[in-house]
Amino acid sequence: MAHPVMMDPPRQREVGADVYNEKLGMWIFLGSEVMFFTALIGSYIILRVGYPQAFGEPGQILNVPVTASNTFLLICSSVTMVKAFAAIQDGDQRGLRLYLLATVVIGAAFVGVQAYEYTALIHEGFIPSGYIEGRHFAELAAQGELPANVGIYGSTFYTMTGFHGFHVSMGVICMIFVTWKAFKGKYTAADHRGVEVIGLYWHFVDLVWIILFTIVYLI
Amino acid sequence: MADGQEHAHPNYWGVWAGLAVLTAFELGVAFLPWSKQAIVLILIGLAVWKALLVALYFMHLRWEGNRMRIFAIAPLPLAVIIVIAVITEFRW
Amino acid sequence: MATTALPLEHATHAEAHELSFIQKYIFSTDHKIIGIQFLLMSMLFLVVGGLLALMIRWQLGFPETAIPGGALLPETMAPDGFLLPEFYNSLVTMHGTFMVFFAIMPLLVGVFGNFLIPLKIGAPDMAFPRLNMASFWVAVPAGIMMLAGFFVEGGHSGAGWTVYAPLSADPEWTGVSYGQQLWLLSIAVLGLSSILGATNYITTVVNLRAPGMTWFRLPLSIWALFITAILVLLAIPILSGAAIMLFFDQTIGTHFFDAATGGQPLLWQHLFWYFGHPEVYILILPAMGMVSDVIANGSRKPIFGYHSMVYAIIAIGFLGWIVWGHHMFQSGMNPTLGMTFMISTMLIAVPSAIKVFNWMGTMWRGNIRFHVPMLHAVAFVAMFVIGGLSGVFMASTPVDIYIHDTYFIVAHIHYVLFGGSLFAIFAAVTFWYPKMFGRMMNPTMGKVHFWLTFLFYNLTFFPMHNLGVAGHMRRIYDPSQYEFLQPLAGINQFITVNALLLFASQLIFAVNFVVSWFRGKRATENPWEDNGLEWTVPSPPPHGNFAEVPTVYRGPYEFSSPDVSEDYLPQTTRLATDRTPAAGSEGGSA
């Protein structure tokens, strides 16, 4: 952002990307994150096209209502995040702290819900390697209600959502750190790079989930 | 931060509402008794729309200079190339 | 606000308080120290990789005789000095792995990316010094994990450095489990290190260039390292992702690459090579860049066609993404894809050609000084061409049917990676050694090392082409199994003998390197009479590099300029005709 004081003073440097290092660095890092998720999500798409019969219809195995509400949670955490950023832009410390806290809490809640989703699925017999013999899903499959073999379904599902969850958790941890700094009043209207940078990461993770939710749960 | 000065804060709650509505919409579409292809297309369209909302407003790409936009979208073609190429393995 | 002069500040109050030994040399945030740390680590792995290679060679040359000292190896590797086939497979795998991931890549990217970028663009340090330190200290455990693989039960990965699934996906096929898992973890961790590094390099080059250092005044070494960093940033995560999937296949029973349950063995190859081909250009672009600097300096002449050199680097960086399938021509991949990949692969010859001929153009009508770096640089051009041209054989799909997975490929590998990358590394190390350590390397030893290496290198690897032409498969433990290979035993022995001599000649370099560090004659600021910014500061440069921000008035290759009497013209010298650059002048060319 071309904030007058944010830019290097004249004659110090060639003009680069027109933004301060931390922000540029985060965007670059997100580029590599894109490719990382490409490896995981791309493999899912490829495997699914190559062997569709292993993948259940929406709602057959995965619990759409729960994850839909989880999606909503993540969207909320994104808006609180951006509101925190807007607050500090105007130098509103109180707003910053409240919204950051909210983001941390909602983010953690998302991870919690995902943990619950996993345990439920595993309890019903759906694991990375396929079905657990004798569990609910395995029986349904035996009756032909579900795909007979969901090996790659489980593999791709748990890997993708797992690594997304991992990213959220990392985000929450960093967010806690930023919040702590916010409470120590480290951010000002003039300099709040920490808030903006963590925000970029957070929204990116949200964005990945938007894609995941659609292609994993709804397609 | 600059845009904080250059323009009033965008209506973030509006974006939030938009995302929520689109999600609800997706849920509706997903279980319609239409042809799978049609549904898939619509869903992907909606997902991209949501993604754009997040990128443009929450991540402020809308107010970034072109260089930052380039940084942001540069990897996407690479992400597409590999998937397309490998999919042709099963479609020839 | 704080960011503004951040780098400068960082520099100044770094001077202010004295750093403890630990801060200064172990957990240092100084890009120069980190570069040297990478240098020592990767040279260690270079030697390890070399030793593994010698064992490979011994087995291929003298299968009937026990390896000298091989009796020291445990029963599980080489009972009384004779290699076991499974251990041979591990040797080949780890030789490739160590050389590619732990020797050449860190040498080029880790060492010179770190050491050169800030110095050459006029920055006091990297944009994120602490991140930089992290990227080294993440690489170390990766290396340890990779070494540990040899000592776990079941031995080290034996699936080739390309660890093709399903061979690598299930212990059932090789008996290797922990070894393969350590391999995958180590690669994922190393990947993190590389990504941190790349983020840092890109930010630094984009944002921290000194005033006047416009994009088209950047030295080609920096251009190359910049494009390389982008390749690293975008290619490595693919490998990390794939490695993680394979790791899950190994450990928690996922089925990504397991055909029996709908997985795709070819998916691994696609993912690996989608990373793998950009990777091989990661291994050559910085070499090309640094060689360009050295050749211009040695020829005392501006780089011929600077702009087309830059565009060639960019073109290679881009084309590198759409040729990965040329490793899979015989893999059962869709033959139509094979066709497209053949064309794109052929096209890559063009930018490479541009570079080769521009190097020659640079030497043409020069006033060539044959200092040791120049010798290695010229050898680089001569050898890379051979490797590149052999690439054209394999790019031709029908010819590749015959030479795929033969020693022709092995010859190609070593001509581009040893003749190319490693010679360039020798050039770069000898060229920037004085700047790194403040002392000169011994030129006589340097010349002896060069000529011996050049000789034995060619005697070792050139005959491998002929093995390949005769149909000699790669990665085989015992060629004598095949009648049509028995006549080749002689060549194999010849190669082995020369490989031993090649390794021996490297010791000269090792000695020169270590001794000069302590005894070498003190280096002046600018021993090679070069124009780069790094030569305007003391050798070695102080923490923070530049006393005050340098101003750049011209490109880095103004040798033999008519404007001045001596035959070089540093980027910072201000002639009467130069005007001071307005901030961000031509910054738009970003």
Place this chain on the structure above:
Amino acid sequence: MSWILPPGVSTFASDIDFLYYLILIITGIAFVIVEAGLILFIVKYRERPGRKAYYTHGSTTAEIVWTAIPAITVVTIGVLSGGVWKTVKGRNSVPPDALPYGVLVKQFEWNFTHAGVDGALGTGDDFTLRNRMHIPVDRPVVMRMTAEDVIHSFFVPAFRIKQDAVPGMEIAVWFEATEPGEYELACAELCGIGHSNMGGTVTVHTAEEYSRWVAEQSTTAALR
């Protein structure tokens, strides 16, 4: 130590060899130009006291020349290769009248199912041989190849044919031998401990010899 390919005895061997020698010549020329140029410059332009190098930043014409020539050359090579590739491994390159074989590859053996007298697979007179393949001369044969465990690669240098066998895929690969005789078969893809001795033989019979041989094999198969 030579650059001459060993004799090729399949229909497309000559095409492949032609391409190989063509590229050998082209790259040979490129090689000589570059290396000779380097040596010349090294000698001619070595440092002499009091002399200054010729100050130039390059020449656009030169750039165009050495961009265009290699570009044209490699594209030509590409196009020529494309034709051969189509006939050898292209999408529907398998000749319709090809004699079918079923090949199951596993650590560390080749199992060739021969079609028997009726020349059709899946019939009673099929029989399977381990590491041995028998084919008639001057008749295209097509192998439907799959692997049981890991990736292997079917490589007969004399026929200039190499094709990976991949678990979960059935890959059709064809060739037509032109000389009776016994040829070595090798596994060209690292497949584990036994990789280096996973060899075999392909025996090429004259037409009548082959039919005689098949007849007796099939009867013994029928007896079993």
